[in-house]
Structure formats: C-alpha cells, structure tokens
Amino acid sequence: MRVTTVGLDADDTLWHNETIFRLTHDRFAALMADVAAPEVLELRLAEIERRNLSLYGYGVKGFTLSMIETAMELTGNEAPSRVIAEILAAGREMLAHPVEPLPGVDAALAQLSEGYRLVLITKGDLLHQEQKLAASGLGDLFAAVEIVSEKTADTYARVFERHGTGAAQAAMCGNSMRSDVLPALEAGAWAAHVPYPLTWDHEVADAPAGHGRFAELASISELPGWVRDLG
Amino acid sequence: MRVTTVGLDADDTLWHNETIFRLTHDRFAALMADVAAPEVLELRLAEIERRNLSLYGYGVKGFTLSMIETAMELTGNEAPSRVIAEILAAGREMLAHPVEPLPGVDAALAQLSEGYRLVLITKGDLLHQEQKLAASGLGDLFAAVEIVSEKTADTYARVFERHGTGAAQAAMCGNSMRSDVLPALEAGAWAAHVPYPLTWDHEVADAPAGHGRFAELASISELPGWVRDLG
Numbered sequence: 001m002r003v004t005t006v007g008l009d010a011d012d013t014l015w016h017n018e019t020i021f022r023l024t025h026d027r028f029a030a031l032m033a034d035v036a037a038p039e040v041l042e043l044r045l046a047e048i049e050r051r052n053l054s055l056y057g058y059g060v061k062g063f064t065l066s067m068i069e070t071a072m073e074l075t076g077n078e079a080p081s082r083v084i085a086e087i088l089a090a091g092r093e094m095l096a097h098p099v100e101p102l103p104g105v106d107a108a109l110a111q112l113s114e115g116y117r118l119v120l121i122t123k124g125d126l127l128h129q130e131q132k133l134a135a136s137g138l139g140d141l142f143a144a145v146e147i148v149s150e151k152t153a154d155t156y157a158r159v160f161e162r163h164g165t166g167a168a169q170a171a172m173c174g175n176s177m178r179s180d181v182l183p184a185l186e187a188g189a190w191a192a193h194v195p196y197p198l199t200w201d202h203e204v205a206d207a208p209a210g211h212g213r214f215a216e217l218a219s220i221s222e223l224p225g226w227v228r229d230l231g
Numbered sequence: 232m233r234v235t236t237v238g239l240d241a242d243d244t245l246w247h248n249e250t251i252f253r254l255t256h257d258r259f260a261a262l263m264a265d266v267a268a269p270e271v272l273e274l275r276l277a278e279i280e281r282r283n284l285s286l287y288g289y290g291v292k293g294f295t296l297s298m299i300e301t302a303m304e305l306t307g308n309e310a311p312s313r314v315i316a317e318i319l320a321a322g323r324e325m326l327a328h329p330v331e332p333l334p335g336v337d338a339a340l341a342q343l344s345e346g347y348r349l350v351l352i353t354k355g356d357l358l359h360q361e362q363k364l365a366a367s368g369l370g371d372l373f374a375a376v377e378i379v380s381e382k383t384a385d386t387y388a389r390v391f392e393r394h395g396t397g398a399a400q401a402a403m404c405g406n407s408m409r410s411d412v413l414p415a416l417e418a419g420a421w422a423a424h425v426p427y428p429l430t431w432d433h434e435v436a437d438a439p440a441g442h443g444r445f446a447e448l449a450s451i452s453e454l455p456g457w458v459r460d461l462g
Contacts, residue, residue, distance in 0.1 A: 052323075055323060055326045055327060056292060056326075056358075057356070057357065057358030057359075058358075061287060061292040061293055061296060062292055064296060065292060065295060065296065065319065065322065068299065068315065068319060069319055072312060072315060072316050072319070075312070077312045077313060077316050078312050079312050079315070081303060081306070081308045081309050081310050081312075082308065084299065084303060084310070084315055085303050085308050088296065088299060088300055088303070091296065092283075092286060095286045095287075096286060125288070125356070125357070126288065126356070126357045126378060126379075126380050127287075127288030127289075127380040128288075130380050147357060148357075149357050149358040149361050
C-alpha cells in the first residue's frame with residue numbers, strides 16, 4: 001500500500017497564524033485595559049467565540065465580530081467607539097497580514113511534491129485561505145486545495161478519495177492533534193504531528209500513543225523522510 | 232454533445248437571499264435614521280462594501296462588519312453602542328435565518344436529478360452556505376457542491392471538469408448575468424438566466440442577446456424542459 005498523497009494543514013503548519021491571533025489578543029487586552037483584567041477578557045472572549053462557532057465558523061471575520069461582541073458585553077453595551085474602530089482595524093490588518101512560510105516548509109514541500117500528490121486541507125474563511133496560499137508562494141506545489149468547514153474522519157475520507165487514491169494510501173500532516181491527526185487516523189490514513197509553539201484551546205487533544213500509523217515529528221523537515229519510509 | 236451536468240447557483244436561485252439582505256438594510260436604515268438619510272446611508276454602505284470586498288469576500292460576516300464600519304464613519308466614530316449591538320444581532324439573525332426553497336425549485340431539481348449530475352456552485356461564506364444547503368433539504372439532490380470565492384470562466388471550466396464531463400456538456404443556471412451566465416458561456420457551457428426580482432448592484436450585467444447557448448427563463452420550472460431539449 002504505497003502512499004501516493006500527502007495532505008497538509010495550512011495555518012500554523014505552513015505559516016504563522018496563531019501568533020497573529022495572539023498579537024491581536026494582546027492589542028485587544030490593551031484596548032480594554034480600563035474595563036477588564038486580561039484574564040477576565042480572555043475568558044469572556046473564549047466563551048463568546050465558542051458560542052458563535054456554529055454560526056461564524058473559523059476565521060478572522062468571525063473572530064473580529066466576537067471581539068466586538070465581547071467589548072459590548074463587558075461594557076454593558078457602552079463600548080467606546082474608539083474601541084470598536086480599533087477592533088475593526090485589527091481585523092482588517094489580520095486579513096492583510098503578510099504570509100511567510102515557516103522554516104523548512106519550502107524545502108519539505110518542494111521535495112515531497114516530486115514524489116507525491118500534495119493536497120492542502122484547511123479550515124477557515126474561503127477567500128482568506130485562498131489569499132494566504134497565493135501570498136505564500138506555495139500554491140503551485142499543491143495538486144489540490146480543499147477549504148473545509150470541519151475536519152472529521154469523513155472529511156479526510158472524502159478528500160483523499162477525490163484527490164488521491166483513498167485514505168489508506170495517504171498521509172496527513174498538521175499541528176493540531178484534534179483536527180489533523182486523530183480524524184485522519186480514523187479515516188485510515190497515516191498522520192504526522194508537527195507541533196507549533198502556540199495551539200488554540202479548541203485544538204488540543206492527547207497524542208494517540210502507540211498508534212501504528214502515527215508519528216510525532218519535531219519539524220516539517222522530517223516529513224519527506226518519514227513519508228518515504230512508509231514505502 | 233449531450234449535456235450530462237447541470238450547475239446551479241444557490242442564493243436567489245434556489246432560495247431567498249437578497250430579500251434577507253434588503254430587510255437588514257431597512258433595519259439598518261431605521262437604526263441610523265437620526266444620523267443619515269436612507270439614500271446617503273445606502274451609498275456609503277455600498278462604497279464600504281466595495282472597498283472591503285477584496286478582504287472580506289461575499290457573505291453575511293463581511294456585510295455585518297461593513298455595516299459597523301459604515302455606522303462608525305457616518306457618526307465620526309461616535310456610533311451609539313445600541314446601534315453596534317443591533318447590527319451584531321441583525322448579522323446573527325441573517326446567519327440563522329430559515330432557508331426555504333423558492334417556488335418550483337423542489338420539483339425542478341427532483342426532475343433534473345434523475346437525468347443529470349447536479350452541481351451546486353455558489354459564492355459566500357463556506358460554513359454558511361453549507362448550513363443553508365442542509366437547512367434547505369435539497370442537499371441529497373446534488374452530486375457535488377462547490378463553494379467558490381469568485382465565479383470566472385476558469386471556475387466553471389474547473390468545476391465542470393472535476394464533477395462532470397467538461398463545460399461543453401454542462402448547463403449552468405442562476406439569477407446573476409454577471410456571475411452565473413456570462414462566465415459559464417465563456418467557459419463553453421450552456422447557460423440559463425432565471426431572474427430574481429432583486430439583484431445586487433454588483434451582479435448586474437447585460438444579457439448576451441443572440442448567444443447560441445443562452446436562454447432567458449421565466450422560472451426555474453422551465454429549466455428541466457430547456458435542458459432536455461439541448462439533447
């Protein structure tokens with residue numbers, strides 16, 4: 001069962017994402033310093049994001065709306081308009097942020113693309129993810145791009161069926177145990193976890209210790225070797 | 232060259248969309264009545280939406296952010312927080328709005344699905360479009376769903392290649408001359424225009440009068456007959 005297809009997560013696997021969200025969190029905390037302690041603000045924002053997830057999904061626009069909502073709630077609907085204007089500006093800056101591949105990504109993908117079909121599989125805003133891929137300069141290395149609203153075992157089965165030769169002959173690589181590794185394993189694919197220093201609360205899960213098709217890699221630079229050794 | 236595949240636009244072709252945007256426009260105008268005349272508000276909002284299109288794309292979340300930005304601009308960054316709270320609520324209600332197929336859609340799609348591969352091709356927020364399709368009850372009639380960030384000739388060529396037997400054996404149906412009809416014709420497909428009473432400014436374009444592969448239909452109920460007669 002030779003591996004023919006390699007799936008790659010995008011945010012925090014190929015380029016920084018959570019870091020940019022973190023910077024915006026800090027900016028939001030500074031803006032709201034007179035209203036709420038940073039821990040209180042964080043908790044409230046996390047709660048509101050979670051509440052909005054089924055309506056807003058993942059991505060910067062929903063995050064921006066959730067920040068505005070948090071500012072309103074914590075001020076009893078009296079958020080200073082300066083705060084709202086700053087939040088709008090922060091959201092726009094996140095969307096327009098330059099995209100730079102993480103260390104080792106260019107080389108790993110160039111090497112992999114010679115022997116395997118590469119498929120980008122990512123959650124988030126459709127337009128924004130397409131823009132980030134274009135800005136990253138990595139677009140040409142991918143045979144297909146799938147921007148999905150959730151990453152379940154079904155998602156991986158469907159994507160590897162459509163763009164490859166099925167999940168049993170596919171390997172998935174990403175920084176989220178919960179979204180990239182566990183459901184890909186469940187679909188019957190191989191899966192490698194490449195950790196990112198910051199991981200969003202929603203994405204944390206335990207490693208599938210001892211799973212025969214799982215690997216923990218220290219860096220994406222180890223990915224081509226691991227995939228090759230799968231045979 | 233028998234037609235094998237029928238592409239269908241979603242918003243305002245299968246279900247109401249612009250009507251819901253219009254209602255929110257009216258609600259926004261009422262909210263801002265003390266600040267700006269309705270015509271001034273409309274012009275400013277349209278300008279801001281256009282300015283944000285490349286960052287926000289199409290969909291309710293971007294529209295909500297543009298309404299907030301319009302309120303801020305027209306009040307010199309002094310929008311009452313009640314207005315912001317109401318705009319957030321209006322956006323959430325749009326996202327949670329019930330989805331009901333337009334008259335004739337159920338029957339036309341059921342009939343078409345017996346002889347052709349149906350593909351939903353739509354712009355907008357990924358998650359929201361998936362939710363609307365699920366809520367419409369029409370999901371099972373479609374062989375494939377493509378949520379795209381732009382509808383160009385390339386988009387149609389790619390989608391009909393992937394999910395059908397190429398554009399030359401495909402027919403596209405939608406309410407937008409600019410997004411559904413003209414680029415589909417350019418890609419080499421057949422195209423039928425089914426008008427919707429309200430059409431967003433950005434989507435208006437002239438009919439391709441006299442084009443051999445174009446038809447103007449009064450209702451989606453005429454679609455199965457037209458497609459069948461293509462041979």
